[in-house]
Amino acid sequence: MFQSRLLGELVEALRCLPGVGSKGAQRMAFHLLERDPEGARRLSEKLIQAVERIAHCSLCRNLSENQVCDICASGHRDRSLVCVVETPADVAAIEHATGFNGLYFVLMGHLSPLDGIGPEELELERLEARLDEGAVSELILATNPTVEGEATAHYISEMARAREIRATRIAHGVPLGGELGYVDSGTLSHAMAGRTNL
Amino acid sequence: MFQSRLLGELVEALRCLPGVGSKGAQRMAFHLLERDPEGARRLSEKLIQAVERIAHCSLCRNLSENQVCDICASGHRDRSLVCVVETPADVAAIEHATGFNGLYFVLMGHLSPLDGIGPEELELERLEARLDEGAVSELILATNPTVEGEATAHYISEMARAREIRATRIAHGVPLGGELGYVDSGTLSHAMAGRTNL
Numbered sequence: 001m002f003q004s005r006l007l008g009e010l011v012e013a014l015r016c017l018p019g020v021g022s023k024g025a026q027r028m029a030f031h032l033l034e035r036d037p038e039g040a041r042r043l044s045e046k047l048i049q050a051v052e053r054i055a056h057c058s059l060c061r062n063l064s065e066n067q068v069c070d071i072c073a074s075g076h077r078d079r080s081l082v083c084v085v086e087t088p089a090d091v092a093a094i095e096h097a098t099g100f101n102g103l104y105f106v107l108m109g110h111l112s113p114l115d116g117i118g119p120e121e122l123e124l125e126r127l128e129a130r131l132d133e134g135a136v137s138e139l140i141l142a143t144n145p146t147v148e149g150e151a152t153a154h155y156i157s158e159m160a161r162a163r164e165i166r167a168t169r170i171a172h173g174v175p176l177g178g179e180l181g182y183v184d185s186g187t188l189s190h191a192m193a194g195r196t197n198l
Numbered sequence: 199m200f201q202s203r204l205l206g207e208l209v210e211a212l213r214c215l216p217g218v219g220s221k222g223a224q225r226m227a228f229h230l231l232e233r234d235p236e237g238a239r240r241l242s243e244k245l246i247q248a249v250e251r252i253a254h255c256s257l258c259r260n261l262s263e264n265q266v267c268d269i270c271a272s273g274h275r276d277r278s279l280v281c282v283v284e285t286p287a288d289v290a291a292i293e294h295a296t297g298f299n300g301l302y303f304v305l306m307g308h309l310s311p312l313d314g315i316g317p318e319e320l321e322l323e324r325l326e327a328r329l330d331e332g333a334v335s336e337l338i339l340a341t342n343p344t345v346e347g348e349a350t351a352h353y354i355s356e357m358a359r360a361r362e363i364r365a366t367r368i369a370h371g372v373p374l375g376g377e378l379g380y381v382d383s384g385t386l387s388h389a390m391a392g393r394t395n396l
Contacts, residue, residue: 003290004267013241044249048238
């Protein structure tokens with residue numbers, strides 16, 4: 001399709017990005033070549049650096065270029081609190097929005113027997129080992145409010161209960177600024193059932 | 199925002215892509231690291247190769263990794279026909295859709311005095327030099343049907359007229375498969391004014 005073989009290869013390579021189709025990849029390639037070769041160079045460099053150096057933290061499984069991530073290595077975090085999330089993006093969101101000062105455990109997914117993802121794939125034995133150490137007093141379950149996320153939270157709460165560690169779940173309900181009329185019925189009935197004393 | 203400095207740099211670098219914001223860049227970075235490190239490696243390699251080796255064909259200004267692009271170098275193309283387009287994407291589209299077998303001249307833009315883009319920026323002297331050689335018998339103007347595209351077509355047609363070379367404009371009108379009721383009024387009045395004998 002393209003006169004330049006290399007251009008065709010670049011367009012094809014750009015399609016590995018999620019949400020990028022052939023027209024979008026073509027637009028990206030022309031943009032980089034015509035208007036932003038410096039950006040393309042930097043992107044090329046960062047891609048290869050990231051792929052070669054970023055791995056999982058050996059303690060919390062978050063993405064990190066060090067063997068132990070900055071949060072786990074920090075001396076300023078409350079080591080008795082561990083927040084369990086599904087993805088590194090969730091860690092970023094919680095760090096950005098809340099004052100949470102404990103540690104994390106990143107599942108890199110959720111239990112999903114149909115997809116062959118069980119406790120081994122999520123490396124839950126690492127979480128168990130950490131719970132067994134005795135320093136953790138509360139496990140905050142912040143998995144997504146989906147069927148799989150809820151099942152995963154339930155499974156992990158049982159692990160905590162067996163060790164007499166407190167397990168909590170983040171609150172789910174009507175989002176701030178939301179209007180009741182526009183909130184889906186599942187969320188609304190959840191909010192009603194989970195009402196708290198004023 | 200990210201615990202990994204390198205991850206933050208990768209997300210920032212991905213934002214040089216057109217149409218990619220911070221959330222999209224984050225999603226791309228996580229996707230590449232988690233699911234497609236091979237794609238990221240290939241993309242990194244192709245980006246640097248493309249930026250370092252793709253330049254403009256010295257004859258038609260199309261993107262090419264050779265000094266003269268494959269179309270200009272081909273012995274099977276009709277050298278008396280030259281089609282003038284705005285971008286390399288237009289060349290790809292015409293090659294893909296039509297049986298056009300002549301050569302191209304890629305303006306890499308259009309005349310736009312307000313943006314400081316005049317005949318020099320489009321390197322129209324190269325086109326003039328080619329017209330002066332005398333081999334070209336028809337210049338097909340396939341710039342976009344925008345104000346700037348029309349002005350550019352008009353300007354170039356004057357160059358052809360001065361050398362007594364035939365200048366033609368691709369047809370504009372109702373697209374095939376389009377319904378008249380859904381076609382914008384500018385296109386429809388253009389189609390009516392440009393009606394041909396049956």
